[in-house]
Amino acid sequence: MNEFSFDVIIVGAGPAGCTAALALSECSLNVALIEKSTFPRDKICGDALSPDVIAQLQKLPIDSSSFIDGFDKKLECKAVRFIAPNYSYSDISLVNYNLSGYISPRIDFDNYLFEQAKQCKNLTIFEGQEISSIEESPTEVRVLMKSGVRLESPIILGSDGAKSLVKRTLHKEKPDKNHYCAGIRMYFEGVTDFSDLNAVELHFYDELLPGYFWIFPLPDNRANVGIGMLSSFVSKKNINLKKELISIIKTHPNVKDRFKNATIVDDAKGFPLPLGSKKRSISGNRYLLLGDAASLINPLSGEGIANAIRSGRVAAEHLIRCHATNRFDAAFNKGYDREIYRRMWNELRLNYWTQVFMRNPRRCNWIIQHAITNSFVKAIVMSGFNAKNAFSKILKK
Numbered sequence: 001m002n003e004f005s006f007d008v009i010i011v012g013a014g015p016a017g018c019t020a021a022l023a024l025s026e027c028s029l030n031v032a033l034i035e036k037s038t039f040p041r042d043k044i045c046g047d048a049l050s051p052d053v054i055a056q057l058q059k060l061p062i063d064s065s066s067f068i069d070g071f072d073k074k075l076e077c078k079a080v081r082f083i084a085p086n087y088s089y090s091d092i093s094l095v096n097y098n099l100s101g102y103i104s105p106r107i108d109f110d111n112y113l114f115e116q117a118k119q120c121k122n123l124t125i126f127e128g129q130e131i132s133s134i135e136e137s138p139t140e141v142r143v144l145m146k147s148g149v150r151l152e153s154p155i156i157l158g159s160d161g162a163k164s165l166v167k168r169t170l171h172k173e174k175p176d177k178n179h180y181c182a183g184i185r186m187y188f189e190g191v192t193d194f195s196d197l198n199a200v201e202l203h204f205y206d207e208l209l210p211g212y213f214w215i216f217p218l219p220d221n222r223a224n225v226g227i228g229m230l231s232s233f234v235s236k237k238n239i240n241l242k243k244e245l246i247s248i249i250k251t252h253p254n255v256k257d258r259f260k261n262a263t264i265v266d267d268a269k270g271f272p273l274p275l276g277s278k279k280r281s282i283s284g285n286r287y288l289l290l291g292d293a294a295s296l297i298n299p300l301s302g303e304g305i306a307n308a309i310r311s312g313r314v315a316a317e318h319l320i321r322c323h324a325t326n327r328f329d330a331a332f333n334k335g336y337d338r339e340i341y342r343r344m345w346n347e348l349r350l351n352y353w354t355q356v357f358m359r360n361p362r363r364c365n366w367i368i369q370h371a372i373t374n375s376f377v378k379a380i381v382m383s384g385f386n387a388k389n390a391f392s393k394i395l396k397k
């Protein structure tokens with residue numbers, strides 16, 4: 001009785017899933033979007049929306065002014081501050097390159113995207129619905145939800161994040177700690193001494209390499225504070241990230257005074273970041289993986305929202321071809337992998353090698369010092385934090 005058939009099932013309504021739905025909104029396909037949470041929902045994140053996120057939003061069939069002018073739960077950030085292991089720092093202004101970045105709590109930003117997706121006429125949303133099993137047959141994929149509802153479709157999009165059930169069930173790839181980052185986030189109110197340009201701050205301290213401590217200003221006098229560090233080093237050095245974070249806030253000479261009168265709004269919570277620092281297979285028979293499920297996070301900055309949106313767009317284009325040719329098999333879906341890496345690999349590789357180079361504190365000092373004085377170094381560093389357009393804009397200047 002509770003069985004429905006769709007042309008495509010999207011699992012997960014984060015940035016990748018919502019934008020795949022939006023990118024499919026102008027075609028005639030009948031689309032299902034399944035989300036286990038109920039919006040608005042939190043997502044552990046640094047909440048930084050790089051200029052590349054804004055560029056990606058502008059490519060979707062939504063009125064992007066609804067975000068720039070009509071969405072007030074964001075703070076414009078006009079610079080990125082890099083603090084070196086020797087505590088010297090470089091501020092790179094985004095304004096000089098006509099770039100805009102924002103910081104917006106994911107509970108608000110993801111809800112904005114979800115509200116946009118809800119307007120798609122060809123979309124049926126199953127919100128607050130947890131999946132109990134996914135099965136593949138020669139002719140379709142079947143999804144069974146705990147509520148008893150059953151959906152079937154010729155193809156499924158796994159946009160269900162870093163712990164993707166679609167990936168675990170259909171793809172069976174084991175996580176590789178050398179290409180994973182562990183991340184932990186807290187919310188504070190009353191952190192002081194942000195720069196006039198509302199710079200996002202990345203503190204590259206010796207003990208955290210390869211990784212960094214961040215302080216990002218938020219609306220309403222709040223701040224997102226956290227640490228991200230390569231998982232293999234967390235294990236090797238036996239680091240407790242929560243203890244490390246608290247210890248930096250309380251004792252680090254470079255920041256402790258700024259937290260003197262700050263109060264905790266949300267305690268430390270962690271989540272993994274699957275990095276795009278190696279090429280993988282990201283599709284198979286009757287499925288495509290998107291965003292974090294496809295491990296597309298920038299290995300230098302830890303930013304993954306822009307590539308999640310980009311993958312949503314690429315997946316939608318591929319899916320329309322699948323239906324036009326009636327091909328949903330693994331060999332045909334390799335075309336999706338090729339297109340993803342054609343658009344993203346040069347940058348992911350460059351950012352990975354920069355991350356490797358910066359593992360040594362002296363080299364990290366050098367890079368951050370030269371990020372101001374040398375256009376090429378600046379372009380490399382900024383490509384990790386703004387992606388795509390920063391590199392060319394900075395080199396052209």
Ligand SMILES: Cc1cc2nc3c(=O)[nH]c(=O)nc-3n(C[C@H](O)[C@H](O)[C@H](O)COP(=O)(O)OP(=O)(O)OC[C@H]3O[C@@H](n4cnc5c(N)ncnc54)[C@H](O)[C@@H]3O)c2cc1C
Pocket residue numbers: 011012013014015016017034035036037043044045046047048049050129130131159160161162163164165182183184185226228270271272273290291292293297302303304305306308
């Ligand atoms: C600590 C930390 C800091 C970060 N900081 C930044 C940053 O500042 N800027 C940035 O750009 N990126 C950042 N990232 C990365 C960013 O959060 C991800 O790259 C981005 O959220 C990926 O989007 P997504 O849509 O692929 O997955 P997600 O945003 O994780 O969305 C997945 C969705 O799928 C749903 N879901 C999961 N399982 C199921 C299921 N079985 N059934 C139905 N639904 C399901 C989830 O509820 C969720 O809504 C950070 C990540 C972490 C962990």
